[in-house]
Amino acid sequence: MTTFEKKIGRDRLFESYIWSWGLREDPFKLELTSIEAFAPFQRRDLRKLKWLLSKGKIGALTGALGTGKTTVCEFLVASLKEENLTESDPSKQIIPVFIHGAAYKSSDELLRAIILGLEMDASKNRENLFEFLRRWPQEHQERLAIIIDDLPESGADALEVGEFLRVLADITNISILINGTFKQMERFLAKVPALADRIQTKIKLKPMNKKNLKELLELRLKNAGCICYKDLLTPNGFKSLYKFSKGVPRSALKAASNAIHYAAEVDSPIDARVVKRANKRSFFKRIFSFLM
Amino acid sequence: MLVIVRKGEVVEQKEKLYKMKEACKILGVHPNTIRLWDKQGKIKVVRPQGGQRRIPESEINRLLRVPSAVAPPPPSTIPKDEALSSFLNYVFSYHRDDWELVRKAVIIRDNYTCQECGGKELLEVHHKNGTSRNDPDNLVTLCQKCYNLVHKRVRKMPAFKPSIKPEAPAPKPEKPTIKIQPPPVPEVAELPRHKILDDLKPTGLAQRTLFGDLLSAAAVLKSFTLGDLAARVHCPEAIAKTFCERMTACGYLVSKNGMFEIHVRLAR
Numbered sequence: 001m002t003t004f005e006k007k008i009g010r011d012r013l014f015e016s017y018i019w020s021w022g023l024r025e026d027p028f029k030l031e032l033t034s035i036e037a038f039a040p041f042q043r044r045d046l047r048k049l050k051w052l053l054s055k056g057k058i059g060a061l062t063g064a065l066g067t068g069k070t071t072v073c074e075f076l077v078a079s080l081k082e083e084n085l086t087e088s089d090p091s092k093q094i095i096p097v098f099i100h101g102a103a104y105k106s107s108d109e110l111l112r113a114i115i116l117g118l119e120m121d122a123s124k125n126r127e128n129l130f131e132f133l134r135r136w137p138q139e140h141q142e143r144l145a146i147i148i149d150d151l152p153e154s155g156a157d158a159l160e161v162g163e164f165l166r167v168l169a170d171i172t173n174i175s176i177l178i179n180g181t182f183k184q185m186e187r188f189l190a191k192v193p194a195l196a197d198r199i200q201t202k203i204k205l206k207p208m209n210k211k212n213l214k215e216l217l218e219l220r221l222k223n224a225g226c227i228c229y230k231d232l233l234t235p236n237g238f239k240s241l242y243k244f245s246k247g248v249p250r251s252a253l254k255a256a257s258n259a260i261h262y263a264a265e266v267d268s269p270i271d272a273r274v275v276k277r278a279n280k281r282s283f284f285k286r287i288f289s290f291l292m
Numbered sequence: 293m294l295v296i297v298r299k300g301e302v303v304e305q306k307e308k309l310y311k312m313k314e315a316c317k318i319l320g321v322h323p324n325t326i327r328l329w330d331k332q333g334k335i336k337v338v339r340p341q342g343g344q345r346r347i348p349e350s351e352i353n354r355l356l357r358v359p360s361a362v363a364p365p366p367p368s369t370i371p372k373d374e375a376l377s378s379f380l381n382y383v384f385s386y387h388r389d390d391w392e393l394v395r396k397a398v399i400i401r402d403n404y405t406c407q408e409c410g411g412k413e414l415l416e417v418h419h420k421n422g423t424s425r426n427d428p429d430n431l432v433t434l435c436q437k438c439y440n441l442v443h444k445r446v447r448k449m450p451a452f453k454p455s456i457k458p459e460a461p462a463p464k465p466e467k468p469t470i471k472i473q474p475p476p477v478p479e480v481a482e483l484p485r486h487k488i489l490d491d492l493k494p495t496g497l498a499q500r501t502l503f504g505d506l507l508s509a510a511a512v513l514k515s516f517t518l519g520d521l522a523a524r525v526h527c528p529e530a531i532a533k534t535f536c537e538r539m540t541a542c543g544y545l546v547s548k549n550g551m552f553e554i555h556v557r558l559a560r
Contacts, residue, residue, distance in 0.1 A: 078526070081505075084498035085527060093498045118497065119504035121486040142497050 017264035021232050027224035028217075028257040030250065038075045039216035039249075041068075045203045049076065053145040053177060054094055058169040058198050060189070062182040063205030066250025069179050072205065073098065073147050076177070080145065091141040094175075101150040101180070106157070107164035114146060137173045147177045152184035162192025169198050207247030214238055216249060217256060233270050240272035244279055255279045309338060309346035318352055376400065380428065388426045398431045406435035408442075418442060482557040492538045502527060506535045507558075510545075515553045 018025070040046060052059040053076065063069050077096040084093045097117035104110045108126055115122040115129050122129065136144060146168070154161070169176050180188065182204060189196040208216065217238065221229035237259070245252035255278070259270045262278035312323050319326070329335040330345065335355070337345045383390075383397040395417045404412055414436035421430060434442060488507060494500040502525075509524045510516065522532040536552055539545035544556040 081502065082526070084502070085531070087498075090496050090498070093496070095497050095501055116485075117501075119486060119489050119500050121484070123484075140497060 014261060014264040017267065018260075022227040023221075023224050025224070026257055026260065027220045027226065028253045028260065030253055030257070038071055039208075039212060039219050040075075041208050041212035042203075042205065045205075046072065046076075048201055049177065049203060050079075052200060053080070053096075053147075053175045054143065056143060056173050056175045057200040058165070058176045058195075059178075060185060060199050060202045061177060061179040061205065062185045062202065064207070064248070065181060066248045067205040067207055068249050069181075069205055070149050071249075073149055073177065073179055076145075077147060093142045094145050095142050096145045096147060099146065099148045101148050101152075101154045103154075105155050107160050110148075110156070110161065110164065118144075133168065133174065134171060136171060140173075142173075144174045145177065146174065147179070149179050151178040152180040152188040158188050158191040162188070162195040166192070166195045166198060169195075208249055208252075209247060210242055213242055213245075213247055213249065213252055217241070217252070220253075231269055234272075236272045237270040237275050240275040244275060308349045309340070310349065310352060312345055312347070315347040315352060319355060384426070384428050391426070394426050394431070398428070399433050401428075402433035405433065406438055407432050408434055408438040411435035411437070481555075482559045484559045488542075488544060488556065488558075491542045491544075492535070499531075502531065503535055506532060510539075510552070510554050511558050513554075515551055517550055517552070521552075 049059060049061065049072075061069055061072065077098045080094050080096040084095070087093050095118070097114055099110070099113045099117060104113055111126065111129050111133075112122045115132065120132070133144075151161070152158070165176060165178070168174055178185075189199070217233060218229055221232065226232060233256075241252055241255055241259070244255050255275060256270070258278040259275045263270050263274045266274065268274060310318070312326065315326060316323050326335065326337075326345070326347070330337050335347070336351055337347055340346055380397055380401055383393055387393050398417045399415055404415065406412070406415065412435075416434050416436060416439040418432050418434045418439055419425070419430055420432055423430070485504065485507065489500055489503055492503055494503050505525050506521060506527070509521055513520060513524065518529055518532050518536060521536070522529040525532070536545060536547070540547055540552075544554065546553045546555050
């Protein structure tokens, strides 16, 4: 028993409520989860992205906050890795390298991150490392897919990084997917027109529609081991969640998490009233919601 | 070799003659270089009717086989030690103008010893006949004292001949080394990731990256079973098994009845 539990105590009410539904923990937690928890939407766009990565081209993935850009990227990485397990022909394998854009400050560090992602020795100097990528089509049959998350958020100089990516994209068998919020990406690409020209497809993730959001929430509950999720999340409550979140998955999950905590207090399934009470908005916000 | 046969008899036995252009291509030099060699007598050329230079095959073969036939002859003062002599040969053949290099080479040749008094400190390299020609025969190692002496003397006597005593080369003075006790060796070896992965010998890059994932998962879990590892990385257990087998073979994992324990630290 930890000091925290001794002094403050556990949330027994919430735990017993969750247990009664067959859950172990909060099913709507926001932290990134495995492939199973990803509910696909805009399937055509995702298929296009996959095709892009297998052809050695450059693509950009944009969208508003919380629409699931990073989740899509992680899903792509995980699925590519899974396919590599079964594919024995090396010329058909695509090796994904996932890089968190906020973690580097210059193109030099970005290059090092790519090499580290390939589990190679990155302690050499810059020229040697770049030579390794330059000779990629000659020395390796596999294709390389570099997926950079939150590219515009890094503190690096946009011109320098853009030029570096442009040179990388010209190497055959190397494909790049960059990802960032719509406005930031526009601003970033405006600085580097050469990179913007080379981008094959720009995909903008829209908020989920009603069907997909329902799929997502039910998938979460199903994965967490809920016995009768249709009773826990009433259609009424779902409609309210959708209205509240406007289809953005992140805010929907946040609202659902709040709602399930509130539902434990009042001991009822998640319905419209619970959702409304749990996610109280100030008077001002409620009235001028269309401005937001 | 070109052989002209007429009516079953060998009439003439001519050597093949190359034109200037062909010879340049074979030798990899400029035509002017061949003309220069011809002037200096380093190469024999034939001038048949017309007066143009034709280079015989034997001459080209000679040049190709022995490249130093054109280069100056090897200096006589070079010692017989193979590595050293080849080094000196190289320096004096190609880098005569690089004074620093020549100086060092001469000092090495003279075994870090003054050839006049046998001193081993403050060494200088001296041109014997007063000119600045960097010939191996013309250069000698002297210590600062002897060097100053010689240069005063040189004004009186134009040619200086140092009296070199045949002396057994003294062993190099050993540097006083302070023995530092090595820091206590950690029980677990610390290795960078790529070295561990090199040892595992994965087939292809896809397996390499997968092994990388497995390695980082193993480093987090510390002690684990096969199932734990496979579940964490989301890969089939067969691959986790091969990974664990190779790791144990390299000594990075210790297996105890189904449980594995990592025995290596990942260097940052």
